[in-house]
Amino acid sequence: MRVAIALAKDDATRVYPGPFGHAPRYAIYEAGPSGELVLLEIRENPYAKAHGEEKHAKMRELLRDVDLKVGARFGHKGSLGAFPLADRVEVGPVSLEEALARLKERSSA
Template sequence: MRLAIALAKRDETKVYPGPFGHAPRFAIYEVAEDGKPRLLEVRENPYAAMEGGDKHQRMRELLKDVDLRVGARFGHGGSVGAFPLADRLEVGPVSVAEALERVRERQNSA
């Protein structure tokens, strides 16, 4: 499984505290069957400052290779936003390590 974690502006060890789509960049991880995450890349978000229009479609395209989006919060409830509830995990403004632990807990409870 691949996941994208919204990264804080100046500290890549923290989750971006605002809406997922406004994060300046994303840490892309591959999570192996044994649950161990491996950082693949840090991907810039060229749409961070964008509002409305086709932002949702652009965000889906930017993260089309990702199965789960992880952020402090998401801008829209239900499946109205760019990503349906099943494809995202709200963790609050925590460290990336804590976010990865919450992903592992989610996998174990599934």
């Protein structure tokens, strides 16, 4: 399973505090056989400042290889946006370390 975590603009140790699709970049992790998350790459988001349905399609394509999206928040309340609810986790504007810890807890539950 691959995970994309939205990263803050000026601090790669924090989750981007705004909507997931507006994050300037994503840390892409692969879940290993024993549940550990291994960093594969930092992926830039060229659509961070875009809006609308066209952006949703571009974001789905950008993260097509990712199974779970993790961010501080996702779009507007009640809106599915680019990603289904089952494919995303809101963690708030926490440290990257805290987001990874929450994912580990979630996978062991």
